[in-house]
Amino acid sequence: MSQAGAGRSLKREDAAVMAEQVMAGEIRAVARVITWLEDQQPLGPAVIQQLLLPARRAMVIGITGYPGTGKSTVIDHLITAYRRLGHRVGVLAIDITSPVTGGALLGDRIRMQHHADDPNVYIRSMATRGQQGGLARATRGALQVLEAAAYDVILIETVGVGQNEIDIMQMAHTVVALVAPGLGDDIQAMKAGLLEVADIVVVNKADREGADAAIRDLREWCPHVIRTVAVKGDGIAELIAAIAEHERLKDLAQMPS
Template sequence: MTKRHGQEDPASLANRVEAGDVRAVSRLITLLENREPAGITALKKLRSPSRRSVVIGITGYPGAGKSTLIDQLVRAYRRQGHKVGIVAVDTSSPLTGGAILGDRIRMQDHSSDAGVFIRSMATRGQHGGLARSTVETVQALEAAGYDIILVETIGVGQAEVDIARVAQTVVVVVVPGLGDEVQAMKAGLLEVAHIAVVNKADHPGADATTRDLQECLPRVIRTVAVKGEGVEELVEAIAEHRRSADLAGKV
């Protein structure tokens, strides 16, 4: 007899997740997204890991270069030998369009790397904020032993500030020449961000945007994500934030 939904053994699933079994992690996340009781029970059975993961939120306007930057961060952290999980949260409404899920992350380079786990998820029309399943996905990846978890969200205002609920270090990605939008971000995203990145620093206006951001944040990094420029500085800024905030976990 084939197993049906709901008949899956949560204890065995939890054990496999803790052993780092990638298929079990995927399965658990799917069960949680569908609010299946077996998934919820398995999640409760997960022991909290002895070493906490480093959870980094990467947020910013659509097209700012978040995925490109994450791709570069993955390379850097893989070079350091860390296992890396990526959760890309798609908040775009099916009515207004937006990129097709999975298109948002161009991570083909990592698809054959067992040390990298990638998951895209939609917030399914929840009003603003992160889906509950995003929080749970991070918990599952943590239990599965991912050292670094990168969470990509689109931040378009106050609604996304609860990235801070999931990530200990929040990086906001801005592009040159935003002007008024940077002012608007000061009331929202920039309040929860620890580090600002001026990506596409190869575009005009990077100096002015950098100065604008330095007024509200001590750590402003310029990057050209497509070329990998500034990525080492960003890795160092993240590590420095963690040291200064006395957060556990090594990066």
Template structure:
């Protein structure tokens, strides 16, 4: 690690916003630097509570999050926000829509907002999101919100990042039942029906309630049944009850021991992801080599099947890994 990066870490850990922003940019763009940064700051992490906000496009996640940040600040929390935006097809960067919606918090010294691009990541979360969370955690932000990109499907990967998951939906989307079938019940700790002044809110509520009834034994075992909160973020209706539900879930997670279980699950998943990423990079290097190129030619010419070729590459890869 260069002296420049070491100095940047020292300044960021003192809470300097510019240094934090530069450090997140480094871990987002350079995998080797990210590894060194995380090694250095990891002993200082583990204090922040992470809340995931997910749901389909148009559900008002950003407006709702804006109001939740305000309530959190009123209670003295130092708040970090990571808004994972769709990648711009022109620049490869985040579209920054969420940062614009929360502009009024930008001058608050107790709030740090960062938009990150998905860059093709699956599950609606940027690959560097976990590292960015660690930077904010080590820098003293005790409450971190992660808003997923919202791609019209259930982004179950948020459970690998957040301690509490809030799913935001609205009446009239026409995909409530499909969303539930897609695995929503496996990840959501709290449901928010936003824009509750719209027609059809009762139907959405009943659909969620009925699905929760089907899973009653599961929730009874966990000691927590996800509440359904109706909100109108623009007028603040229901926002405080949603904030209180988030706090109650945190208390439940901490008192029941479930928080440690979830974080152990997340740590295991993160290690698996890092291993898979490292292996994928090694495979790419192998496939780019002349030797692997000959194998590909054999596959193209029909002299070798793809499974046999992949097995040969994997055997070579094992030699590289265990040297």
């Protein structure tokens, strides 16, 4: 590990050494740089400046939705599926409202615990520190760090509530919005916000009453609606396929004609 500690004044060489370690995929360096970004220490951006992105860019997938809709459970299954495909997976779980939902991150950790021993999976919770917009900035940096560390798939989980989340979701190539039956008015509210940036809508907890009505309602409005029962892993293969298809179309759209 480099000597570039938080307490010392920044040396250009320190940032370069850390950048090398990040690009070598060293988890400790990755974690440390993300902490610097969260804490808004100048070392963070200094390392970012020295990072080179790999030729094959990561697939960045945003997963958003209200608390309790099942985002972390879905992500747990997505990690398993992408690992089976041989991908290295990074997860950024963003908690905008950490002082209030202190327990949510713990819950996320438990739900994604299966992957704790897999060196090819890196799961990181990020919380708000300091001023408005700080977390979105730190998230953008963390994304660059994970890309430089050559993760193939990067999943970003946000709690769908406001502008901050929309800003973060716009960093993703494919945005998946989760809803659960019984949210009622919340789904209407989401249509004006997060569903607007969504490429794919997932109706999770389809084992519950009201799922079919929610799916019918949403299909009038978004062509890609998928039904999942995340606790059983149902619908995850369909979700993976829909994400792949969206990525493919997006790549085609970006190809020079």
